[in-house]
Structures are given as structure tokens and as C-alpha cells.
Amino acid sequence: MADEEFELDEEEELSLLETLDHVLDRGLVIAGEVTIAVADVDLVYLGLNLLLGSVETVDRVLGERERRVELLSRRAKPSGG
């Protein structure tokens, strides 16, 4: 159960980072009307071209996911001998 909850948290984190990456420095700009304040500085690096900040998170989550897939595929294989 704890593992499942952890997995959900990770997916949630990735989803938020992807959202951040899409909505913060892309999209239609109505000249001079984008007004934002960065309250949670953990999420972004600030410049006017705001970029995805938590690359390490992406790398870690993908690594975890790959390890889980590998583990599951090993379990699925019948043991030899």
C-alpha cells in the first residue's frame, strides 16, 4: 500500500512539472498582460523565460519506473532449473 501511494505521488509530481513546462513559457501572449508572482521558488527557476526546474525529479522518477518494470518482468518469468 505504501509503495502504491509513493508511486501516485511521483506521477503527480511529474504531471505538475509537465504542466509547468507547458503553461509557463508557451502559449498565446496578449501583449504586456502576463502577470505572475513566483510563490513557490522550489518549482521554477525564474527569468522571463521560465524553464522546467526539477530535472533531477524527472530523472529520478523515470529511473524508478524503469527499475519497477524490470523487477516486474523478472517476477513474471518462471524461475529456471
Next chain:
Amino acid sequence: MSLYVYCLGDDLSGAAFEGLAGVGGARVRVLSLGVLSAVVSEAEEGATNVDAENLRAHNRVNAAALAHTTPLPCRFGTRAAPERLGEYVTSNETALASALARVRGCVEMSVKLLEKSEVGSRKSEVEGDAVGTAPSAAGAGTAFLLKKRRELLGEEGARRRAEEAAAWLASGVGELARETAARLSPSEAIFVRAAHLVERARVEEYRDRLRTLAAARPDLRLLTSGPWPPYSFSDIKQ
């Protein structure tokens, strides 16, 4: 009064946003602006906070629009007085209509490329054996120049790898993307960010293609997401 603006479109219906909470929990509605309309809510005082709740709200509203039609999504934090928004739409009507025609029937799909064991490979590249090491007898000036040379070669190699990976991805996706917008960041862990404009009817085919591509390059990690409103294909020249 100021409005928070989520997206513009020519086929937006208020029913799609009923009961949906916008940025700051505000009620979302469709504002008719002649041929086009805008999805808006009342903006709070001051700037829009970049926090998880507001980011999700912005995306939730645009995702609701995308479920029915392909809008032109606005950048997070876009706000305008109603009369200013009306002026903007009127004075850019032709460009906005072209932008809508460009994305009609499509969604944006996103792919990010990361190198596996990225840290090790970048480090070895910069410190690479192939470019030689300073002779022990060399002076400080020689050592400095050699170090600079190694750094330049490392940057050049990273740039070439990013270009190669972006070209490989573009070629692999091929005709499934109506348009591609790619950004290369050779010195970063995510060294290619690509957005593809894909027709709705071909999204599953596109996903299958990416699975095949991912399997062919065990040296790369592909972080894929979508469908998104076409954030990378919506801006207009003013």
C-alpha cells in the same frame, strides 16, 4: 475589473466549463468577442501566483476546452481588462483566425529526451581522453589553454549529440506530426524538448511510433506527455 484569460477559440461553448473552478477558484465562463470568443474568469487582485493549485486550474480549464475543440491556449498568468481583450481580438482577427486554422483538429504531444547516465557521459566528454592531457612539465598557461580546449570540444560534442537526437526524433515521427517545435539545450539533462502538432485521429498511431522509437534507443530516455492544448503552436506575430 480584470479578466483572467485561458484561451481563445471560434467554437467554444459555456457548457464545457460548467461547474469548473478556474484560477483562484473563480467561476469560468465564455465571453463572446464577435467571431471569436474567450474563456475567462474574474482575476484576483495583484499578480497570479505560480503555485500548484493555479497551474492545475489553468490547465484544467484548457483541457476542458480541448475535449471539445482545439483552442489557442494563453500563457499562464494572462489577464486583460474586458475592453482591452476585445480590442486585441478585433485588431488581430486575421492572425488569430490563421492560428486557429493552423491547429484545427490537432493536439500537442510532447517528447523530452534525456541521456541515460547523463552525468557520467557529459563529465567524461568534458574531461575526455581523446583530446589529450597536459604534459606534467607544462606551465599554468598551457594547462589553462588545454582546459579551455577540452571545454570547447565538450560543448561542441554535446551540441552535435543534441542535434543528432532531435533529427532522429523528427525523422522517426515523420508525417505523424503536422508541425514540430524543438528546443535544444545541449548542456542540460533534458537536452531536447520537442512538441508535435498531431491530428486527433492519429494520436494512437503517434504513441505506437514513439514506443517503437524508444525501444530502438536504449541510450535515451523519452519522457512523453499529451494530449495538450497547442501551447507551442499558438502565438501570433503582432
